[in-house]
Structures are given as structure tokens and as C-alpha cells.
Amino acid sequence: MTSLSLPTKFSLYPSNPSLPFHSRSKHQRIHFIRTKTIKITCTASGQPQPDQLKKKKTSQSEDEKGVDPVGFLTKLGIAHKAFALFLRERHKSLKDLKEELFKRNLQIKDIAYGYELMGLHRNVEHRVDYMEWAPGARYCALVGDFNGWSPTEDCAREGHFGHDDYGYWFVILEDKLRDGEKPDGYYFQRYNYVDDYDKGDSGVSAEELLQKANDEYWEPGEDRFAKNRFEVPAKLYEQIFGPNGPQTFEELEGFQLPDAETRYKDGKEQHKDDPPSNLPPYDVTDNGKYYDVFNIANTREWYEKFRAKSPPLPYWLETCKGRKAWFKKYIPAIPHGSKYRVYFNTPNGPLERVPAWATYVQPEADGNQTFAIHWEPPPECAHKWKHTSPEVPKSLRIYECHVGISGSEPKISSFNSFKEKVLPHVKEAGYNVIQLFGVVEHRDYFTAGYRVTNFYAVSGRYGTPEDFKRLVDEAHGHGLLVFLDIVHSYSAADEMVGLSLFDGSNDCYFHTGKRGHHKFWGTRMFKYGDHEVLHFLLSNLNWWVEEYQIDGFQFHSVSSMLYTHNGFASFTGDLEEYCNQYVDKDAMLYTVLANELLHTLHPSIITIAEDATYYPGLCEPTSQGGLGFDYYVNLSVPEMWSSFLENIPDHQWIMSKIVSTLVGKKQHADKMLLYAENHHQMIRCITSTIGGHAYLNFMGNEFGHPKRVEFPMPSNNFSFSLANRRWDLLENEGVHRHLFNFDKDLMKLDKNERVLSRGLPNIHHVNDTTMVISYNRGPLLFVFNFHPTESYERYSVGVEEAGEYQVILNTDEKKYGGQDLIREDQYLQRTISKRVDGLRNCLEVPLPRRTAQVYKLTRILRI
Numbered sequence: 102m103t104s105l106s107l108p109t110k111f112s113l114y115p116s117n118p119s120l121p122f123h124s125r126s127k128h129q130r131i132h133f134i135r136t137k138t139i140k141i142t143c144t145a146s147g148q149p150q151p152d153q154l155k156k157k158k159t160s161q162s163e164d165e166k167g168v169d170p171v172g173f174l175t176k177l178g179i180a181h182k183a184f185a186l187f188l189r190e191r192h193k194s195l196k197d198l199k200e201e202l203f204k205r206n207l208q209i210k211d212i213a214y215g216y217e218l219m220g221l222h223r224n225v226e227h228r229v230d231y232m233e234w235a236p237g238a239r240y241c242a243l244v245g246d247f248n249g250w251s252p253t254e255d256c257a258r259e260g261h262f263g264h265d266d267y268g269y270w271f272v273i274l275e276d277k278l279r280d281g282e283k284p285d286g287y288y289f290q291r292y293n294y295v296d297d298y299d300k301g302d303s304g305v306s307a308e309e310l311l312q313k314a315n316d317e318y319w320e321p322g323e324d325r326f327a328k329n330r331f332e333v334p335a336k337l338y339e340q341i342f343g344p345n346g347p348q349t350f351e352e353l354e355g356f357q358l359p360d361a362e363t364r365y366k367d368g369k370e371q372h373k374d375d376p377p378s379n380l381p382p383y384d385v386t387d388n389g390k391y392y393d394v395f396n397i398a399n400t401r402e403w404y405e406k407f408r409a410k411s412p413p414l415p416y417w418l419e420t421c422k423g424r425k426a427w428f429k430k431y432i433p434a435i436p437h438g439s440k441y442r443v444y445f446n447t448p449n450g451p452l453e454r455v456p457a458w459a460t461y462v463q464p465e466a467d468g469n470q471t472f473a474i475h476w477e478p479p480p481e482c483a484h485k486w487k488h489t490s491p492e493v494p495k496s497l498r499i500y501e502c503h504v505g506i507s508g509s510e511p512k513i514s515s516f517n518s519f520k521e522k523v524l525p526h527v528k529e530a531g532y533n534v535i536q537l538f539g540v541v542e543h544r545d546y547f548t549a550g551y552r553v554t555n556f557y558a559v560s561g562r563y564g565t566p567e568d569f570k571r572l573v574d575e576a577h578g579h580g581l582l583v584f585l586d587i588v589h590s591y592s593a594a595d596e597m598v599g600l601s602l603f604d605g606s607n608d609c610y611f612h613t614g615k616r617g618h619h620k621f622w623g624t625r626m627f628k629y630g631d632h633e634v635l636h637f638l639l640s641n642l643n644w645w646v647e648e649y650q651i652d653g654f655q656f657h658s659v660s661s662m663l664y665t666h667n668g669f670a671s672f673t674g675d676l677e678e679y680c681n682q683y684v685d686k687d688a689m690l691y692t693v694l695a696n697e698l699l700h701t702l703h704p705s706i707i708t709i710a711e712d713a714t715y716y717p718g719l720c721e722p723t724s725q726g727g728l729g730f731d732y733y734v735n736l737s738v739p740e741m742w743s744s745f746l747e748n749i750p751d752h753q754w755i756m757s758k759i760v761s762t763l764v765g766k767k768q769h770a771d772k773m774l775l776y777a778e779n780h781h782q783m784i785r786c787i788t789s790t791i792g793g794h795a796y797l798n799f800m801g802n803e804f805g806h807p808k809r810v811e812f813p814m815p816s817n818n819f820s821f822s823l824a825n826r827r828w829d830l831l832e833n834e835g836v837h838r839h840l841f842n843f844d845k846d847l848m849k850l851d852k853n854e855r856v857l858s859r860g861l862p863n864i865h866h867v868n869d870t871t872m873v874i875s876y877n878r879g880p881l882l883f884v885f886n887f888h889p890t891e892s893y894e895r896y897s898v899g900v901e902e903a904g905e906y907q908v909i910l911n912t913d914e915k916k917y918g919g920q921d922l923i924r925e926d927q928y929l930q931r932t933i934s935k936r937v938d939g940l941r942n943c944l945e946v947p948l949p950r951r952t953a954q955v956y957k958l959t960r961i962l963r964i
Contacts, residue, residue, distance in 0.1 A: 168192075172725030173718050177768055179676075184717070187680035188726045195690055202632065213698050215640035216557065216648075220458030221435070221475055227292045227427065229274040229434050231443075233456055234633055236268025237606030238445040243272050244453065245441030245472075247434070252444045252451070255434075267633075268604075274434035282430045290420045292427040294477075307420050314416035424480070439475040447605030455555060455598055457610075457637065460648075461566055462542045462558040464598070471598040473558075476566050484570040488577040490652050491533075493705050495794065496857030497732075497774070498848050499584065500532040502800035503539045503549065504563045506810060509828050511821035513546070516564035520572045522828070523800075528579045530803055530841070531848025535576055536655060538586035540569070544593045547814035551657065552624060553588050554599035556641045559649075566648075573649055584653040584707065585645055589638050589695075590662040591624035601625050610634055620667050627662070630687035638691065639698055646703050653707030654699075655734070660714045662688040668714055679717055689728070696729030707731050709774060709795075720772035732774045732795050737762050738788060739778045746779060751889035756869045759887075763791050770861050780805035782843050782912045783953045787885055789847060790955075791864070791876065794857045801826045803844035804837045839918030846917075850910055850955065854881060865938040866898050873898075873948065875938070882906060882956040886948040892922075895945040899938030903962045906930045906944060910955035922949040930956065 169175065170192035171185045202209055224230050231243050241264070242256035257263035257270045264270050276294075278284065287307050305313075338346065422430075435441065440463070442453045455462055459473035507523050508514030527535055539550025542558040550560070559569045573583050592611070593599040600610045611617040611625040619626060628634050645651040660668030665683050672678055692710075699706045710719050710730040721727025741762045745754055764770055773793035777784050780802060789796040807830070811823035830837040851857050859879040866875035872888040875898040884898055900906070908928040913919035930944045937943035946954065 168724045170726050173721035173727050176725070181676045184676040184680045187684075188718075191686065191689065191693075192726070194686065195693060198690055198694070202635075205632070210698055210702060212636055213639045213643040213702060215636045216458060216644045219640075220456060220460065220557070223294055223477060225291050225293065227276040227294070227431055229276070231272040231274065231456075233270050233272075233443055233458070234268055234637075235270060235443075235445055235604035235609070237604035237609060238268075238270070238447050240444075240446035241270035241272065242444040243274065243435075243441055244444045245435065245439050245475075247436060247439045247441065247475075276431040276434045279430060279432055287420065290422070292422050292431065294424060294427050294433070305419070310416045310419055318410075433477075435475050437475060437477045437479070440472045441475060442472055445604055449605050452605055453597075454603055457555075457600060457603060458557050459555055460557050461561065462555045462598075463561045464542065464544075471554075473555075474561070478567060482567065484567045484574065486570070486574055486650070488574050490577055490650060490705070491580050491582060493582065493652075493707065494533050494858075495855065496851055497534050497582075497707070497795040498532045498851060498857075499534040499536050499774070499795065499797040500527045500530065500800065501536045501538065501586075501776075501797055502527075503810075504537065505539060505546065506812075506824045506826060507800065508825055511825060513562050513821075514825075516559075516568035516572045519563075520575045524572075524575055524579055524581070526828070527581060530845050531852060532798070533580065533852075534582040534584055534653075536584040536586060536797070538657075540585060541588070544595045544598055545814075547812035549812060550586075551588055552593040552595075554593045554595060556592075556637070557644055570649060573651070577650070582652040582707075583650070584655060584709070585651050586657055587642065587645075587654045588657045589627070589641070589691075590656070590658045590660075591619050591622065591626055594618070594623055594625050599625075610637070616665065619661065620669060622667075626667075628687075629662070629685070629691040635691060635694070639695060642695060642699055643702060646699075646706065652705070653709065653731075655709040655711060656692070656730070657711055659692065659710045659712040659716070659719075663692075663712070663714070663716060668712075672714055676717065679714075692728050692730075693723050697723050700729070709734060711736070720769065730772075732772050732793070733769070734774045734776075734797075735763075735765060735792070737765075738775050742777050742779060742784055742788075746781075751887075752872075754872065754887055756867050756872055756874050756887065759787070760791075760864060760867050760874060763788065764861075764864065767861065778802070780840055782840070782917060783885055783887065783951065785844065786847060786910075786912065786953050786955075787874065787883070789851070790856050790878065790883055791862055792857075793861075796851075796857060798844070804831055804841040806830075807837075836918055839916065843912065843917040846910060854879070854909075854957070856881065863901075865940060871896075875899075877901065880958040881909075882944070882958075883953070884946060884948065884956070885953040886950060888950050890950055892950045893948040896948045897935075897937050897943045897945050899936070899940030899943050900932055900958075901940045901942065902958055903932045903934065903942045904958050905960040905962070906932070906956040907959045908954050909957045911952070912954070913949055913952040919952070920949070922952075923947050923954070932962070 170189045174181070174185055174188070199209055202212055206212055219232050219234070221229060221231050233241060235241060240256065242252045242254075244250045244252055244255075248254040255272055255274050257272050262271065285307075290307060441456075443456045444451065444453050455471055455473050461474045461476040463472055463474055465471045502519075502523065504516060504519045505513045507519045524535075540559055540563075541550065541553050542555035542560045543550045544552050544554045546562065559566055563569070576583050592601070594601050596602045603609045607613050607617070608628070610627060610631075612628050617626050617628075618624070627638065629638075642654065645654075658668070663685055664670070665685055670678075670683070696708055699708060708730045709732045710716075710728070711734045712719060713736050715733070716728065718725075718727035719733045720730045723729040741759070745759075763775065765773060771793045774795035774797055775788050775792040776797035776799070777788045778799065779785075785798075785802075806827060808823055808827075811817060811820075813819040813821050813824055817823075831841055856878060862876040862878040862883070864874070864876040866873065868874075871891070871893070872886065873893075873896065874883075874885045874887070876883050877900065880902075882898070882900060884896075886893065886896075906929070908923070908930075911917075911919070911923060911928075913922055915921045927947050930946055932942040932944055934941070935943045944956070946956070948954075
């Protein structure tokens, strides 16, 4: 965050042998400038004394306690000199970056609260403040339907109060007095536009309130000197000098006053017969010491009476008027629902932009230009949160969805429709997280939301900010966490609606030249080394959590930001490829800082990295040299399944290849998120149960949606025929209902048996000839027969624990669309004392072709 001068109230498979601050209230205000006083005692030579240097060193070591820049390399036993040096240099750069940010903020974490000042905000002094960062502009104004789109009516003032040296512009929009109304006569009067209360609306004037406060607060005589503050010194002057005393300093010269003791004694004598008074009976306690004249004593009764008094705050608070009084007196400078844009005058001429921090944007439609909408609903329309976020579960069963295509009709669906129709289905299906993509405002609908234009705005295609809040709140009420697919790896290149050339210059938010453009996608690449860009992006993450109570983020296409080649390069697995000249060190520091801030401000937050290059240390702690993500997406898995299904005959599938891709490197397996983009039950069963603690499925896959997703675009004549979901297929018995029954029971298996949250599986049987895979996970045994033609009547698989095993899930059951070839009496199997697969016991189980069974140890036999 900046110091403002405005004084304003190809991918590398994971099986490759190489490595693939306190929470604060969102109502607190940000203080941008930090002043630090350092006291150093110097010797005659001007150098700090040794004990102070020692103290400074100790303080630094305390800050660094528990930090090891190459800690995860040491833990994994990896020795690579160049990469270790890179990690140490990165750690030093991170410390330097934090120190720079610390100089410009009260605390490092304050950089994540920029949205509290940037953009449009209502001020308590019946006005609206607007702040924007546009260092390349020469003039700034806010234009909209509220001022007739005039570029001169609401502009930043000249000088310090309108524009600072860092490129921040400040515009004040004063609320307008209604006809016949007058400005307030007292500075402490406030009109609260937000809260719906009637304090101060009784019709009593401020003058009457103050008189009432004086009458009820002061006792007789106590307010006499407050109202007539010159009465006491005037009487004292007359007592000393008489009625005809000196009037000028010249006359005062040579005039001798009695000493203080004489004056005190004379005063006591003069007032010895005065009647009792309500004023405090002060006296001097004289014990013969030099400073005794300052020892004032008073009666205990008066002292206790004074301490018991309280200021007349109720009367003062009554001068703070409510929203009804505000509406009676003022017209909002920019009413709720107003359309607006920011107007700049630049070296290349005037231009208009959608403000970078706009929270609600109406995208271009029917040839109309995109504009921001001022969102400040009255209290009766603003959403009031009913539910808190559920506790983070031990395992994540994520249901990924896109609101726009979630309806059955050929049109863009809404937040409200999703809330009413999809959320109950997700709950019934057994998932515990919804992950939304395409929610943040983007340029073209057919880009599915990945070319973001307005990072702080929910897409106006689906509804209002309040609609989205209701969706999140309802999801929490169903026990569902809400994750957001966040795109901070690039931005839309459109100039009129996004951040590209925002202020008429090419180096505002993005790199210049080729570095500023994605090599293949044409999007803009952020300049992560710029403090204002960090301010914008880090605040954006915090905004979604604070404003919409988002519980986690999947960072889209991390590889696009980590490398100057955007991840489009051949990776051999050599660690040199992760620390060479193509690594964007600034982007890497941003990911580390983002994870540190998010997890400090919101300890329960979940962050997921989508990185096709599997950067080493993705999910390792930042204190140990990692990037700090909680999970990473194993993108090799869906690629593998798609390749097998499209290019390889069933009987040529290689079991060892399947297992090595699904499991990856064991030291990272517990952090893996796996998913498959097809409907086959065996594929979904092994994908969801063999990996880490997280599994993801896309909306509709659970019931075998029959067609692909295709958004309306010029190539299909903007058709919505494939941009929806066929929920009606679930209404009838058949293949779609069978697939849904299986998926629901698969999710129930994890919920009841804690499959994903257990330790990693013991994969003890992988046979490429028989095409059988078997593994244990806790008390559960998973057996898969992928052979397309061969069934096995009694197939031996090893188990460690002797006992009875019961089938609890069988893909061949009729309710799943199977043939029900396993008899009911075969559901219970007893172990044989025979060493198989390196284990002490075994089961001889029936394995029909293309089926999978899950057994549970229900009874232990002691031999």
C-alpha cells in the first residue's frame, strides 16, 4: 500500500523422479503512514554502543525464529546447490519487500485492506468520497447519470487534496441540501445514511438539546464560570489592583504585588464568613516545603460527587440523526443504482474507464458501453448474514460449478436460481464444498470468466451483490464451504472495460512490451513488483473474504505467472528449471505474500494452486521455503484419463501408469486434489479414494451429463443449447439416475468412513496382466478389475489384518446400472492365512470384469 498524502477522514507429471499476522475487524480504518522513533545512545565517536547492537541482533533472531529458507529441501533430503541458493535469495527479497511495505503501512497486513479507501465510499459527513490510482493521468473526474455525465462537475481538486505524488486521485461528492434546508450549525452533528434509526428525529433542535444538557448536567452555580469565562479573572484583577487598576503594561511597570503567601492569607480572611457554596472548597496543604503551594486538598464528599458525574452523552448522541432525517434534509450526491465511470485527461487525450475498484459492473449489452453501478442499498434491502461458515472438514469433496450454465433453460442463469435449485442438489449429493468460477466480472461470457475485467465486482450477468451474498449465506446454511476460482495470473486485455491502459499509459498495472502480454492467450500480465499492484491484488483476495465470506480460493493457472514463458516450455524435471532466468521472482513473492496474509488474517482459509509445472514446494510452509498453498491440483490425472479413453483400447491400459499418475510423489500426495472429467464409475472411484485429502467433481458429471459445455459465441451463432445442465435427466430411472446413485454413495463413503482424511493408502497389488489394482486405506480394502473381458471367480489380494471383510460398495449393483453378478453370500469374506502381496493374510474375492468393490474390516480374528 502506498503512503497517501491526502488527509482524508506441458506438463511435468508428479511421478517424475524430480520434485515437481492477527485478524482485524473489517470496520477498522487503514492508516497509511507509519512513523517510527528509534532511540540510539552513541559514544563520542558517534557509533551505537555494543549492547544496543546486541539487542538489535537478538530482535532479528526472534523475528526469524522457526524460519529456514531451504527447510523443505532438508526435510526431503534434496541437495541442489543452485536451487537452495535461489530459495535463500528469494527469502532475502521477501524480507526486503516486507520492510519496504512496512515503511508505507502501519502493519504489513494493512496492504490487504485497500478497498476500505479506494473506490466509492460514503463518508459520515453527508458526502461520498472517491479514490483512484492513475499515475499517468493529468485530470480526474467522476461522470455518471447523477451529474449528466459531466467531466467538470465532480472532479479532483487542484493540489494536495485532490492528487498526490503517488498517482492517487481524490474526488469528493457532497450530498445536496433539499430546498428550504440549511447547513448544520454544529460540527458534531452527523447524518448517518446507512443505519436505519430515528435518533435525533424528534424535532428538537440542537440548541434545545444543548440547553437541556446544561440544565440537567450542571448543578446550580457550577456552570456559571463555564458560561462567563472572563468573570473569574476579571474579579481577581479587581481584587488585586482595585477598580482603577493599570490598563496597560506601561502602567503595570513598577507595580508591586504582595507575595503569594500574603495574598493567600488575605483571601482566606476576606472570605471566612462567606455562605456555603456548591463550588468545590479548594485549599492549600502547607507543610513548609517548597512545592506545597501546589498541594490542593478538597472535601471527600465533593470529590466523590465529582467522580460520580458522567458527561451528558445521551444528549450529544441525539444530535446524530438517522437515515430518515438524512433523507428529509439531503439528496444523495450519487444515489444507489447510479451508473458511473471515471474520466481521465491523459497525454493522449481524454478517456473514460470503469473504475478499477468498482464493486458492481453492468457488462456491455445490446451495444451499450460497460459502466459501474453505485451499490449502496438501504438497510431494508441490504443482506443480513444468517449463517456462519462451517468448520473446515478433514477432507474436501468439492463440487465445481458455473452459475451461468447451472439452469435448464437456454439462457444465463442467476444467483437466485442457483441458490434455490442447485444448492439443495449439492447437499443431497454429499459434497461439502462448492467452488465457483466465472463469478468475478469478465469481458466476454464465452471466456467462462477467465478474462477478468473488474476484480472487485460480482458479475452483473447473474444478479446483484446482495443476490450473491444470499447464495453464499444459503450455502453456509447447508453446511457447504464456498471457494472461488480466482484469476490473478493475468487480466483481460480490453481497454474500455478492464485495467489495460487504464490511465492512458502502458505501465500502470502491467508490464510493458512483450513481457506485459501472455504469449498465447493475448491477456495482460501483472507487474507484481509494483507496490500498488500488490496493494490491488492482495486487497482483492481479502475483499472476497470480508465482503462475501468466501472460505477459500483456487488460484487459476499459477504457472502463467511464475514464469516469463507463462509455463509453456518443456520441463525435464531438473530443479534448475525452477530457478533459472525464466522464473518471475516478483510473481513468486506475490504468491508467498498472498498465502501468508490470507492465512494470518483468516486462519481457516483454504488456498489451492493450479500449476501444470508442479513448482517445488507449492504446498510447503512459507517459513520453510515453500509457497504456502494448502493443496495443489494434479492436472496430470484428467489428462491421463482423457488420453486413455480417446487413444488407447481398454485391454491396453497400463495399471502401473494409472497408479503412478494418481499417487505421484508420496511426500506430496496428502496435498493433492484429484478430479476426472468423465462419468465412468471405476475411474471416479479410484480417483477419489487413492489420493490426498481433496477431490473435485464438475457440475453434472455426477449424473453423466450427456453433452459437453459450450458457451454461446460467434462460432455457434451465440447458441445456448450446450450452455446449461439437463437436471431433468435425474427425474427418470435410467443410466443418469444410476450414475447419480453411485456418486452419492461414493461421497457418503468418504463422509461415513473418512476415506480421504485417513493416511495415504498402502498400494500392495498392481498387475498389468490381470489389470487388477488393490490397496488398503485404514480398515478399508479397495479392489479394481479394469479388464474389459476377463472376470475372476476367486482373485487373491493381500490384507494385513486377519478377520471378516464386508462389501460396503460395489459398482456392479443394479441400482448403479450393474449386472449384480456378485451374490449376496459373497459380500462377506473371511481371510485366509496365506502371505500374498507381501502381507500376512489374503482374501479370495470375486471380480467381475470392469467392476470395483470396497470391503471393510468388520471383525478381527485373533490367531
